[in-house]
Amino acid sequence: MCLERLEQQSLAGEQLAAEMIADIVRLRSGAIGTEYGDISNCHQVADDSAVWPLVTSTNDNCIGSHCPHYQRCFVLKARKKALEADVVVINHHLFMADKVVKDTGFGELLPSAEVVIFDEAHQIPDIASQYFGQQLSSRQLFELARDITLVYRTEIRDQIQLQKCAYSISQATLDFRLALGENGFRGNLQQLLNQQSVSSVLQRLEDALEFSYEVMKLSLWRSTALDAIFDRTTTYRNRSNRLKETTIPGFSYWFESFGRHFLLALTPLTVADKFHDIITTEKGSWIFTSATLAISDKLSYFSQRLGLEKANNLILPSPFDYQRQTLLCVPRYLPDINQADFA
Numbered sequence: 585m586c587l588e589r590l591e592q593q594s595l596a597g598e599q600l601a602a603e604m605i606a607d608i609v610r611l612r613s614g615a616i617g618t619e620y621g622d623i624s625n626c627h628q629v630a631d632d633s634a635v636w637p638l639v640t641s642t643n644d645n646c647i648g649s650h651c652p653h654y655q656r657c658f659v660l661k662a663r664k665k666a667l668e669a670d671v672v673v674i675n676h677h678l679f680m681a682d683k684v685v686k687d688t689g690f691g692e693l694l695p696s697a698e699v700v701i702f703d704e705a706h707q708i709p710d711i712a713s714q715y716f717g718q719q720l721s722s723r724q725l726f727e728l729a730r731d732i733t734l735v736y737r738t739e740i741r742d743q744i745q746l747q748k749c750a751y752s753i754s755q756a757t758l759d760f761r762l763a764l765g766e767n768g769f770r771g772n773l774q775q776l777l778n779q780q781s782v783s784s785v786l787q788r789l790e791d792a793l794e795f796s797y798e799v800m801k802l803s804l805w806r807s808t809a810l811d812a813i814f815d816r817t818t819t820y821r822n823r824s825n826r827l828k829e830t831t832i833p834g835f836s837y838w839f840e841s842f843g844r845h846f847l848l849a850l851t852p853l854t855v856a857d858k859f860h861d862i863i864t865t866e867k868g869s870w871i872f873t874s875a876t877l878a879i880s881d882k883l884s885y886f887s888q889r890l891g892l893e894k895a896n897n898l899i900l901p902s903p904f905d906y907q908r909q910t911l912l913c914v915p916r917y918l919p920d921i922n923q924a925d926f927a
């Protein structure tokens with residue numbers, strides 16, 4: 585939970601639905617009894633409450649050391665606690681997020697370790713590809729528009745153009761989603777952007793980001809929150825420009841549309857060099873373990889994908905007697921999963 589965002593939402597309270605205001609009041613009252621701001625302990629607010637995205641922080645929206653709540657920040661406390669711990673258990677995503685944050689020079693999330701153990705290590709190459717790639721999504725853009733509106737309503741009320749920025753970003757985002765067609769699917773970004781109808785709405789989205797950039801520039805230094813939003817707008821604008829350069833080799837360019845949302849992305853074809861750099865610059869031992877790393881009794885495919893040049897390998901046999909204890913069934917004529925008689 586982010587104390588800064590919680591306060592911002594409280595200030596803009598009258599704009600929210602009644603249940604969301606009630607959730608914010610509960611969170612602010614401290615009745616939730618959470619010492620570390622871990623939302624899984626906030627039992628009085630439903631897991632799927634619409635308030636969570638508004639009051640939690642992400643890498644994109646945290647304003648870091650400029651934050652007025654920095655000293656009380658839950659994320660900071662969690663970090664300090666991790667620094668003091670002998671063993672820290674995290675998921676692969678947090679590990680990769682930490683590497684990206686260190687790469688951008690914004691600090692770090694995790695302490696260094698003498699031993700790093702990856703369970704389910706077969707997932708690492710794909711997860712690393714996501715983090716070393718670039719993405720622009722409708723969720724990021726809607727959230728950007730929402731945060732601009734919030735700053736306008738709470739801190740910079742005289743800059744009426746900000747409301748126009750928020751409107752043009754969310755409208756252009758909706759139009760882009762509409763241009764992708766009704767059905768959700770994944771596809772080739774280069775082919776998509778070759779369609780005149782799609783590239784023109786992307787241009788409108790870029791114009792909206794450019795316009796917002798210029799408007800926010802006029803109010804820089806007046807609000808820490810707006811300064812951070814300005815940085816995000818710049819990042820998204822640059823990302824959009826980069827995603828259009830689909831002829832630069834070494835990457836896969838793709839998009840996805842689903843429901844009201846879309847995602848434009850580029851993913852590096854290999855993360856071997858980057859991962860190799862990570863494990864050679866950080867001292868310590870690295871252990872990768874999983875039931876599904878070997879192919880034809882060799883680990884070379886996995887090692888090459890992560891640039892692990894001098895790894896000691898150990899393959900242990902399965903304790904299961906697959907020949908005698910496995911049955912593969914392929915029933916015919918199963919109904920669709922969403923039909924009433926499926927179960």
Ligand code: SF4
Nearest residue numbers: 586587641646651657
């Ligand atoms: S430092 Fe970041 S996460 Fe912590 S309260 Fe401030 S904005 Fe929220």
